[in-house]
Amino acid sequence: MQDEKTSSAAAQHDLEDMVASSDTGARKPLGAPGKLLVGIAAAWSLFQLWIASPLPYMMGFGVFSATEARSIHLAFALFLAFMAYPALKRSPRDRVPLQDWAFAAVAAFCGAYLFVFYDDLAGRAGRPITQDIVVGVVGIVMLLEATRRALGPPLMVVAAIFIAYSLFGPYMPGILAHRGVSLGGLINHQWLGTQGVFGIALGVSTSFVFLFVLFGALLDKAGAGNYFIKVAFSMLGHFKGGPAKAAVVASGMTGLISGSSIANTVTTGTFTIPMMKRVGFSAEKAGAVEVSSSVNGQIMPPVMGAAAFLMVEYVGISYVEVIKHAFLPALISYIALIYIVHLEALKANMRGLPSSNPPRPLLNKVIGFLTGLLLLMALSIGVYYGLGWLKPVLGDATPWVISVGLAVVYIGLLKISSNYPELEVDDPNSKVVKLPQTRPTVMVGLHYILPVVVLVWCLMVERLSPGLSAFWATVFMIFIMVTQRPIIALFRGRSQLADDIKEGLWDLWDGLVTGARNMIGIGIATATAGIVVGAVSQTGVGLVLADVVEILSGGNLMVILLLTAVLSLILGMGLPTTANYIVVSALMAPVIVMLGQQNGLIVPLIAVHLFVFYFGIMADVTPPVGLASFAAAAVSGGDPIRTGFQAFYYSLRTAALPFLFIFNTDLLLIDVTVAQGVLIFIVATVAMLIFAAGTQGYFITRNRWYESILLLLVAFTLFRPGFWMDRIHDPYESIPPAQFAEALGDVDEGSNLRIQIAGEDAFGAPLTTYMLVPVPDGDTAEERMANLGLELYTDGDQTLVDFVEFGSPAAELGLDFDQEIIEVLAPVNRWTKEWMWLPALGLFALVVLLQRGRRRKEEPESAITSS
Numbered sequence: 013m014q015d016e017k018t019s020s021a022a023a024q025h026d027l028e029d030m031v032a033s034s035d036t037g038a039r040k041p042l043g044a045p046g047k048l049l050v051g052i053a054a055a056w057s058l059f060q061l062w063i064a065s066p067l068p069y070m071m072g073f074g075v076f077s078a079t080e081a082r083s084i085h086l087a088f089a090l091f092l093a094f095m096a097y098p099a100l101k102r103s104p105r106d107r108v109p110l111q112d113w114a115f116a117a118v119a120a121f122c123g124a125y126l127f128v129f130y131d132d133l134a135g136r137a138g139r140p141i142t143q144d145i146v147v148g149v150v151g152i153v154m155l156l157e158a159t160r161r162a163l164g165p166p167l168m169v170v171a172a173i174f175i176a177y178s179l180f181g182p183y184m185p186g187i188l189a190h191r192g193v194s195l196g197g198l199i200n201h202q203w204l205g206t207q208g209v210f211g212i213a214l215g216v217s218t219s220f221v222f223l224f225v226l227f228g229a230l231l232d233k234a235g236a237g238n239y240f241i242k243v244a245f246s247m248l249g250h251f252k253g254g255p256a257k258a259a260v261v262a263s264g265m266t267g268l269i270s271g272s273s274i275a276n277t278v279t280t281g282t283f284t285i286p287m288m289k290r291v292g293f294s295a296e297k298a299g300a301v302e303v304s305s306s307v308n309g310q311i312m313p314p315v316m317g318a319a320a321f322l323m324v325e326y327v328g329i330s331y332v333e334v335i336k337h338a339f340l341p342a343l344i345s346y347i348a349l350i351y352i353v354h355l356e357a358l359k360a361n362m363r364g365l366p367s368s369n370p371p372r373p374l375l376n377k378v379i380g381f382l383t384g385l386l387l388l389m390a391l392s393i394g395v396y397y398g399l400g401w402l403k404p405v406l407g408d409a410t411p412w413v414i415s416v417g418l419a420v421v422y423i424g425l426l427k428i429s430s431n432y433p434e435l436e437v438d439d440p441n442s443k444v445v446k447l448p449q450t451r452p453t454v455m456v457g458l459h460y461i462l463p464v465v466v467l468v469w470c471l472m473v474e475r476l477s478p479g480l481s482a483f484w485a486t487v488f489m490i491f492i493m494v495t496q497r498p499i500i501a502l503f504r505g506r507s508q509l510a511d512d513i514k515e516g517l518w519d520l521w522d523g524l525v526t527g528a529r530n531m532i533g534i535g536i537a538t539a540t541a542g543i544v545v546g547a548v549s550q551t552g553v554g555l556v557l558a559d560v561v562e563i564l565s566g567g568n569l570m571v572i573l574l575l576t577a578v579l580s581l582i583l584g585m586g587l588p589t590t591a592n593y594i595v596v597s598a599l600m601a602p603v604i605v606m607l608g609q610q611n612g613l614i615v616p617l618i619a620v621h622l623f624v625f626y627f628g629i630m631a632d633v634t635p636p637v638g639l640a641s642f643a644a645a646a647v648s649g650g651d652p653i654r655t656g657f658q659a660f661y662y663s664l665r666t667a668a669l670p671f672l673f674i675f676n677t678d679l680l681l682i683d684v685t686v687a688q689g690v691l692i693f694i695v696a697t698v699a700m701l702i703f704a705a706g707t708q709g710y711f712i713t714r715n716r717w718y719e720s721i722l723l724l725l726v727a728f729t730l731f732r733p734g735f736w737m738d739r740i741h742d743p744y745e746s747i748p749p750a751q752f753a754e755a756l757g758d759v760d761e762g763s764n765l766r767i768q769i770a771g772e773d774a775f776g777a778p779l780t781t782y783m784l785v786p787v788p789d790g791d792t793a794e795e796r797m798a799n800l801g802l803e804l805y806t807d808g809d810q811t812l813v814d815f816v817e818f819g820s821p822a823a824e825l826g827l828d829f830d831q832e833i834i835e836v837l838a839p840v841n842r843w844t845k846e847w848m849w850l851p852a853l854g855l856f857a858l859v860v861l862l863q864r865g866r867r868r869k870e871e872p873e874s875a876i877t878s879s
Contacts, residue, residue: 039096045108049095053528054521056088060222064483078218080127082210085218087123088528089535090158091116096532097161119158122151125203126210133204140200148199152543155209159540162533167587170595171540174547175202181551187559190551201550208546209539212325213594217531217538220321221590223482225534226527230489231463233523234496235435239457240265241283242435246368246453253357254364255291256301259284260350263305264312273589273632273640275530276306281647292362295650300658301356303644304349307632307659308666310589311625312342318534319593319625321478326597327617331478332471337618337680340693341669344679348665348700355710368449418462418488425459426496430503432456459496463489493520534590541587541594548598558603569611573671576600577627584631596628597621604674609781614766619677623670630667633659664707665700672731679731695849699730702856712863713870719859726856733848744837749811752804755838756785757793763839771831780834783825802827 041049063081068074076084094116095108103109108116125147126133133144140148152175159168177184181192193201202208206215231237244262248254263280281302288298313320313335323334356362406413432452463485470481498512548554561579565571580600584592604613604620632640634656641656648655673679678692705711706723715723729736734743744766747755755765765785773779790796797803801820804811813831816822 039098039103039105039108041095041108042106045095049092049108050525052088052095053092054524056092056528056531057222057226057524059084059088060218060226061483061486064219064223064479076127077130078215079206079210080130082206082214082218083124083127083130085222085535086210086214086539087120087127089532089539090119090123090154092528092532093158093162093536094119096529097158099161115154115157118150119154122147122154125151137205138200140196140204144204145196145199148203149195151203152199152209155536155539155543158536162536163540163588163591166585167537167540167591170583170587171543174544174553177553178547178551187556190553193550198550202543202546207549209542211542211545213322213538213542213545213590214535216321216325217318217535217590220478220482221318221534221538222527222531223479223486224318224321225531226524227463227467227482227486227489229527229530230486230493230520230523231460233519233526234460234489234493236457236460237266238435239453239460241280242448242453243450243457245287245365246448246450249287249447250364250367250369251354251357252364253288253291253293253353253362255284255287256293256298256353256357257350259288259302260305260346260353263302263309264346266306266309273303273307273310273629274643276309277302277640277643278647280306281644285644285648287365289648291357291365292360293356295648296645296654296658297356299641299644299648299650299655300662301349301353302647303633303638303640303655303659304662304666305346306644307629307640307663308342308345308349310629310632311338311345311666313338318590322590322593322597323618323621323625324478326601327621329618332475334618335471337682338622340681340689340696341622341673341679344693344697344700345666345669347697348704349662351701352662352665352704352708355705355708359708359710359714365447368447369451418466422459422462422492423499425462426499427503429456429459430500459492463492490520493523533588537588537591538594541591541598544595545598554599554602555606557599558606561603562607565607567607567611569608569613572607572611573604573623573674576604576624577667577670580624580627581631581634584628585634587628587631589629589632592628592631593625596624600624609783610779612768612782613674614782614784615674616677616680616682619674619680619682622680623674626666626670630660630663633663635660661707665704668703669700676732676734695730699727702730703727712860713867715863719862722855722859726852726859729848729852733852734845736848737843737845741840741842743839743842745840747836747838749833749836750806752811752833752836753793753797755836756787756796756800757790759787759838761787761789763787765839766837767833768835769827769831770834771828783827785825786821788821804833 040046062068062074063076068076094112098105099109099112121128156168156171159171175198177188178193178198179195181190184190203210206212241258241262244258244265245255248257248261251257259280262284263276266276266280281299285298285302288301289295293301310319320331320334320338323329324331327334432455435448435453435456466488467481467485470476470484471478474481476484494513494516497516498507498509501507501512502509557579561572561575565575580596583595583599587595601617601620601624604623605617608615608620632638635641635653638652638656638659641659642652644650644659645652645655669679678684678688679696681689681692684692702723706715706720706727709715709720711719711723737743752765752767759765764787766782767785768780768782770778770780785800788796788799790799800822801817802813802822803815805814806812811833813827813829813833816827816829
């Protein structure tokens with residue numbers, strides 16, 4: 013028994029060390045160095061809160077430019093990286109060696125160089141002196157070493173390869189060769205400007221990501237992490253395979269605010285995986301469910317592993333638009349994972365854990381659920397329109413009135429919370445686990461939802477920037493951490509005011525330190541990934557990748573997408589979410605855009621970025637480098653490789669979604685009405701559940717092979733009905749290029765003409781590509797051509813561009829003088845593609861009838877066998 017406890021404690025220690033080494037740093041020095049480490053981490057958090065707040069502008073000091081803020085941000089990250097992450101496995105964990113003090117000081121100076129010498133560097137922009145080059149070289153070396161320590165070799169190796177590629181371009185073989193970059197040119201681009209290390213990625217980390225990670229850390233320290241897990245288990249734990257369903261929901265809620273799939277896996281997995289094993293899941297399947305749901309958390313808005321903020325900059329749309337487009341696929345994927353878990357439970361005939369809730373008739377449950385839902389909807393409508401009405405009336409006093417109202421609601425929720433017992437952190441390895449009752453569990457932590465409401469309100473309603481929204485949510489979170497204990501204790505009649513406030517302040521301090529330590533890896537990752545982005549812009553390697561994919565694919569559109577998916581998967585291996593997205597979006601997104609347009613695939617840029625992001629994230633699951641799978645296997649005691657393959661199998665739905673929304677952008681809620689959006693959500697969810705049943709080999713009963721094929725066919729048709737409708741009736745009719753103006757005048761306003769043009773690219777090479785030409789306003793063809801800013805002329809059989817007005821819609825599309833219009837395709841009136849859903853649903857009904865008949869025959873046999 014003692015041996016079991018010892019081995020369990022050792023395993024827990026190893027697990028904590030794994031999480032620390034990947035997220036917060038495995039070193040915990042004692043004495044003064046330890047205090048210095050946590051003090052600098054807390055100072056970093058306070059600095060980030062300061063620059064995000066309105067205070068510098070109100071007080072007139074402490075205002076930093078974007079470049080200065082990025083420089084200070086990286087200096088903090090580099091210093092803490094060398095302090096918190098040991099150089100080697102055998103390096104000491106309880107003290108900081110002398111060489112690491114030196115590395116930390118040198119790295120911090122190099123990181124802060126742009127801040128310290130900002131005016132001097134601005135005066136000699138593009139003309140670095142020897143001092144600049146030396147600092148830049150040392151800084152890049154220090155950054156690569158910090159990357160190796162904090163994130164492992166993969167990202168460091170990738171960045172080093174791109175640096176070598178930049179310097180040794182003339183010596184590269186074949187199409188990889190370029191004119192090369194001098195050392196001074198490299199340092200000027202990568203370290204002294206905002207094209208490389210201090211580029212957009214580090215800027216997003218400085219402005220947005222830190223505050224969201226800090227907000228998540230404070231929320232967790234306040235007790236919300238345990239609350240989310242308890243709520244999920246109280247609601248779902250008693251169903252078939254209940255702990256696995258609860259794991260999916262808990263990981264989803266944790267993933268909403270988490271920036272790391274590994275941390276997400278371990279945070280919820282230490283509790284959920286043992287409980288899944290208890291109801292019948294194997295170690296590998298329990299780990300795989302946790303990995304799939306935790307990695308799914310990285311595609312779930314609002315944080316998306318910090319990728320959402322980067323997409324704002326890279327795609328050029330608002331944060332609210334990014335969230336809108338990313339939400340539906342992520343939600344569908346989560347619902348499908350819950351269903352996959354349900355199918356696993358059905359296949360193994362699993363039971364849930366015993367419920368603690370008093371028995372209630374089904375009708376009462378339904379009425380209670382609907383009542384709660386209607387009250388929530390009524391409250392949301394009342395708040396939205398009520399505050400919308402108050403704002404014009406109250407004017408500048410509105411924020412103060414809303415703050416007072418929020419404080420009243422907060423105190424009211426704490427009064428409700430005080431009527432129920434506090435939530436305890438259970439030991440998942442205990443022999444008997446009793447599920448908490450749902451009502452007391454939900455009621456005791458409702459106040460944790462308020463900061464999330466503040467965040468969403470600021471983002472969606474007030475339309476504040478993500479950074480400022482996270483700042484106000486964090487300020488409210490700090491207020492909650494300091495006040496929740498004394499107020500609840502006061503309501504319970506056992507107040508010890510000084511001790512309660514002191515405990516809240518310690519939680520706040522711990523949250524500030526944890527938030528900063530969680531950011532070390534992300535700050536380092538965004539800076540190092542900036543090297544890749546800088547190399548792409550300096551050498552044109554993106555065009556080389558496009559050439560490679562084009563040669564390998566032979567111009568086949570599906571092969572182009574498959575190759576891009578595989579390359580994104582490979583590039584994402586071993587990289588944290590943030591760096592993962594930066595690398596794949598810089599290298600692979602332009603490939604799809606360029607080659608897609610040349611082969612007739614014209615899709616919005618956000619769809620392309622989500623495509624490569626999804627496959628980059630899949631690298632966290634996929635063996636042999638699936639880091640989240642290794643973390644889950646450490647918790648479950650299963651085999652990491654088998655866990656990874658099982659998690660990949662569960663994640664097939666996530667791999668299928670990008671191909672679906674590339675061809676059917678309705679799934680991203682692009683150009684759809686509210687009613688269409690609701691219909692698309694319902695149909696897409698049903699389609700994904702059918703896809704899950706097809707891939708898992710189980711629906712009402714075990715599938716026959718042909719039933720799995722039919723289910724996959726039904727799912728495909730529901731997801732992409734246009735594929736079959738295009739086979740029945742072409743969506744476009746071909747019109748002679750000479751009749752372009754007439755076609756523009758005939759089609760409906762607001763629609764698009766699809767044209768194929770031939771010309772030259774920016775380097776003078778021949779280029780043939782497709783464009784969507786939006787039909788402008790105008791009653792006649794001549795007016796529409798004028799509003800488009802385009803004039804054409806005919807030379808024999810050729811129709812050529814004669815003139816493009818500067819700043820016109822035609823110029824923005826990329827039309828230019830002397831390009832030839834090869835083909836004009838105009839939309840035609842035809843049946844709507846959704847009619848194809850009817851035969852698909854008929855086929856689905858056939859499978860249901862077949863399986864129901866077989867199930868009725870199997871039930872008596874199973875009853876006889878069991879008796």
